[in-house]
Amino acid sequence: xxxxxxxxxxxxxxxxxxxxxxxxxxxxxxxxxxxxxxxxxxxxxxxxxxxxxxxxxxxxxxxxxxxxxxxxxxxxxxxxxxxxxxxxxxxxxxxxxxxxxxxxxxxxxxxxxxxxxxxxxxxxxxxxxxxxxxxxxxxxxxxxxxxxxxxxxxxxxxxxxxxxxxxxxxxxxxxxxxxxxx
Numbered sequence: 001x002x003x004x005x006x007x008x009x010x011x012x013x014x015x016x017x018x019x020x021x022x023x024x025x026x027x028x029x030x031x032x033x034x035x036x037x038x039x040x041x042x043x044x045x046x047x048x049x050x051x052x053x054x055x056x057x058x059x060x061x062x063x064x065x066x067x068x069x070x071x072x073x074x075x076x077x078x079x080x081x082x083x084x085x086x087x088x089x090x091x092x093x094x095x096x097x098x099x100x101x102x103x104x105x106x107x108x109x110x111x112x113x114x115x116x117x118x119x120x121x122x123x124x125x126x127x128x129x130x131x132x133x134x135x136x137x138x139x140x141x142x143x144x145x146x147x148x149x150x151x152x153x154x155x156x157x158x159x160x161x162x163x164x165x166x167x168x169x170x171x172x173x174x175x176x177x178x179x180x181x182x
Contacts, residue, residue, distance in 0.1 A: 012086055020079040027072035034065035 005011035041058035
Protein backbone atom coordinates (compact mmCIF):
# COMPACT_ATOMS: atom_id res chain seq x y z
CA UNK A 1 0.00 0.00 0.00
CA UNK A 2 1.30 3.45 -0.93
CA UNK A 3 1.05 5.66 2.15
CA UNK A 4 1.05 8.83 0.03
CA UNK A 5 -2.07 7.63 -1.78
CA UNK A 6 -3.79 7.43 1.60
CA UNK A 7 -3.63 11.21 1.87
CA UNK A 8 -5.73 11.81 -1.24
CA UNK A 9 -9.50 11.71 -1.50
CA UNK A 10 -9.55 8.71 -3.84
CA UNK A 11 -6.88 6.81 -1.90
CA UNK A 12 -8.56 7.20 1.48
CA UNK A 13 -11.98 6.44 -0.02
CA UNK A 14 -10.65 3.19 -1.51
CA UNK A 15 -8.94 2.22 1.77
CA UNK A 16 -11.99 2.90 3.94
CA UNK A 17 -14.30 1.12 1.48
CA UNK A 18 -12.06 -1.96 1.55
CA UNK A 19 -11.84 -1.97 5.35
CA UNK A 20 -15.57 -1.33 5.71
CA UNK A 21 -16.49 -4.17 3.35
CA UNK A 22 -14.14 -6.56 5.15
CA UNK A 23 -15.63 -5.71 8.56
CA UNK A 24 -19.19 -6.05 7.23
CA UNK A 25 -18.38 -9.52 5.85
CA UNK A 26 -16.70 -10.47 9.15
CA UNK A 27 -19.72 -9.28 11.13
CA UNK A 28 -22.03 -11.40 8.96
CA UNK A 29 -19.83 -14.45 9.42
CA UNK A 30 -19.61 -13.93 13.20
CA UNK A 31 -23.37 -13.67 13.38
CA UNK A 32 -23.88 -16.87 11.37
CA UNK A 33 -21.28 -18.73 13.43
CA UNK A 34 -22.90 -17.50 16.66
CA UNK A 35 -26.28 -18.87 15.57
CA UNK A 36 -24.80 -22.22 14.53
CA UNK A 37 -22.78 -22.58 17.75
CA UNK A 38 -25.77 -21.68 19.92
CA UNK A 39 -28.08 -24.16 18.18
CA UNK A 40 -25.51 -26.95 18.26
CA UNK A 41 -24.66 -26.40 21.95
CA UNK A 42 -28.33 -26.26 22.90
CA UNK A 43 -28.73 -29.76 21.40
CA UNK A 44 -25.51 -31.26 22.81
CA UNK A 45 -25.85 -32.50 26.40
CA UNK A 46 -22.85 -32.98 28.68
CA UNK A 47 -22.90 -35.46 31.58
CA UNK A 48 -24.26 -33.87 34.74
CA UNK A 49 -26.34 -31.15 33.00
CA UNK A 50 -29.33 -29.82 34.83
CA UNK A 51 -32.58 -28.48 33.45
CA UNK A 52 -31.30 -25.24 31.67
CA UNK A 53 -27.57 -25.99 31.61
CA UNK A 54 -27.40 -26.56 27.82
CA UNK A 55 -29.17 -23.31 26.97
CA UNK A 56 -27.14 -21.29 29.47
CA UNK A 57 -23.86 -22.72 28.19
CA UNK A 58 -24.87 -22.11 24.55
CA UNK A 59 -25.85 -18.51 25.39
CA UNK A 60 -22.50 -17.81 27.14
CA UNK A 61 -20.44 -19.11 24.19
CA UNK A 62 -22.54 -17.48 21.47
CA UNK A 63 -22.55 -14.21 23.40
CA UNK A 64 -18.81 -13.87 22.74
CA UNK A 65 -19.37 -14.36 19.02
CA UNK A 66 -22.18 -11.77 19.10
CA UNK A 67 -19.74 -9.36 20.77
CA UNK A 68 -17.30 -9.98 17.92
CA UNK A 69 -20.12 -9.33 15.43
CA UNK A 70 -20.97 -6.07 17.16
CA UNK A 71 -17.30 -4.99 17.25
CA UNK A 72 -16.92 -5.69 13.53
CA UNK A 73 -20.07 -3.68 12.79
CA UNK A 74 -18.70 -0.80 14.85
CA UNK A 75 -15.35 -1.06 13.04
CA UNK A 76 -17.19 -0.79 9.70
CA UNK A 77 -18.97 2.32 11.00
CA UNK A 78 -15.67 3.76 12.21
CA UNK A 79 -14.15 3.24 8.76
CA UNK A 80 -16.92 5.37 7.26
CA UNK A 81 -16.48 7.92 10.06
CA UNK A 82 -12.75 8.04 9.28
CA UNK A 83 -13.42 9.01 5.68
CA UNK A 84 -16.11 11.55 6.62
CA UNK A 85 -13.89 13.16 9.26
CA UNK A 86 -10.86 13.30 6.93
CA UNK A 87 -12.95 14.85 4.18
CA UNK A 88 -14.53 17.38 6.56
CA UNK A 89 -11.42 18.31 8.55
CA UNK A 90 -8.72 18.12 5.86
CA UNK A 91 -10.05 18.22 2.33
CA UNK A 92 -12.90 20.73 2.71
CA UNK A 93 -11.22 22.94 5.30
CA UNK A 94 -9.64 25.45 2.87
CA UNK A 95 -12.98 26.09 1.15
CA UNK A 96 -14.78 26.53 4.48
CA UNK A 97 -12.11 28.92 5.72
CA UNK A 98 -12.30 30.95 2.50
CA UNK A 99 -16.09 31.14 2.78
CA UNK A 100 -15.86 32.17 6.44
CA UNK A 101 -13.30 34.85 5.59
CA UNK A 102 -15.58 36.17 2.83
CA UNK A 103 -18.54 36.33 5.25
CA UNK A 104 -16.38 38.06 7.85
CA UNK A 105 -15.18 40.63 5.31
CA UNK A 106 -18.76 41.21 4.13
CA UNK A 107 -19.95 41.79 7.72
CA UNK A 108 -17.03 44.16 8.35
CA UNK A 109 -17.81 46.18 5.22
CA UNK A 110 -21.48 46.28 6.23
CA UNK A 111 -20.56 47.59 9.69
CA UNK A 112 -18.23 50.20 8.16
CA UNK A 113 -20.96 51.32 5.76
CA UNK A 114 -23.49 51.59 8.59
CA UNK A 115 -20.99 53.53 10.71
CA UNK A 116 -20.26 55.88 7.80
CA UNK A 117 -23.97 56.46 7.29
CA UNK A 118 -24.46 57.17 11.01
CA UNK A 119 -21.56 59.64 11.04
CA UNK A 120 -22.90 61.38 7.92
CA UNK A 121 -26.36 61.64 9.48
CA UNK A 122 -24.92 63.02 12.71
CA UNK A 123 -22.83 65.58 10.85
CA UNK A 124 -25.84 66.55 8.77
CA UNK A 125 -27.88 67.11 11.95
CA UNK A 126 -25.08 69.21 13.42
CA UNK A 127 -24.28 71.30 10.35
CA UNK A 128 -27.86 72.03 9.26
CA UNK A 129 -28.78 74.20 12.31
CA UNK A 130 -25.44 76.01 12.15
CA UNK A 131 -26.02 76.95 8.52
CA UNK A 132 -29.63 78.06 9.07
CA UNK A 133 -30.49 81.81 8.93
CA UNK A 134 -29.94 83.86 12.10
CA UNK A 135 -33.63 84.72 12.50
CA UNK A 136 -35.25 82.07 14.60
CA UNK A 137 -38.85 81.06 14.77
CA UNK A 138 -40.80 82.43 17.72
CA UNK A 139 -40.52 80.20 20.77
CA UNK A 140 -37.39 78.44 19.51
CA UNK A 141 -34.46 78.02 21.85
CA UNK A 142 -31.43 80.00 20.64
CA UNK A 143 -28.36 77.94 19.78
CA UNK A 144 -25.81 80.61 20.80
CA UNK A 145 -25.96 83.73 23.00
CA UNK A 146 -26.50 86.95 21.12
CA UNK A 147 -23.57 89.35 21.17
CA UNK A 148 -25.45 92.15 23.04
CA UNK A 149 -25.44 90.13 26.30
CA UNK A 150 -21.71 89.53 26.37
CA UNK A 151 -19.46 92.22 27.76
CA UNK A 152 -15.84 91.24 28.21
CA UNK A 153 -15.15 93.94 30.86
CA UNK A 154 -17.25 92.58 33.72
CA UNK A 155 -17.81 88.80 33.94
CA UNK A 156 -20.92 89.33 36.13
CA UNK A 157 -22.69 91.23 33.42
CA UNK A 158 -22.25 88.60 30.73
CA UNK A 159 -25.73 87.24 31.37
CA UNK A 160 -28.90 89.20 32.13
CA UNK A 161 -29.96 89.35 35.76
CA UNK A 162 -33.18 87.92 37.04
CA UNK A 163 -36.05 90.34 37.58
CA UNK A 164 -35.24 92.80 40.42
CA UNK A 165 -31.57 91.90 40.63
CA UNK A 166 -29.20 94.81 40.46
CA UNK A 167 -26.02 93.00 41.36
CA UNK A 168 -25.11 89.38 41.70
CA UNK A 169 -25.35 87.74 45.11
CA UNK A 170 -21.88 86.77 46.13
CA UNK A 171 -22.25 85.24 49.62
CA UNK A 172 -24.80 83.49 51.79
CA UNK A 173 -24.89 86.49 54.15
CA UNK A 174 -26.81 88.41 51.51
CA UNK A 175 -29.80 86.10 52.08
CA UNK A 176 -29.94 86.59 55.85
CA UNK A 177 -30.00 89.81 57.76
CA UNK A 178 -26.99 90.59 59.90
CA UNK A 179 -27.67 90.66 63.61
CA UNK A 180 -31.45 90.57 63.37
CA UNK A 181 -33.29 88.43 65.91
CA UNK A 182 -30.33 87.70 68.11
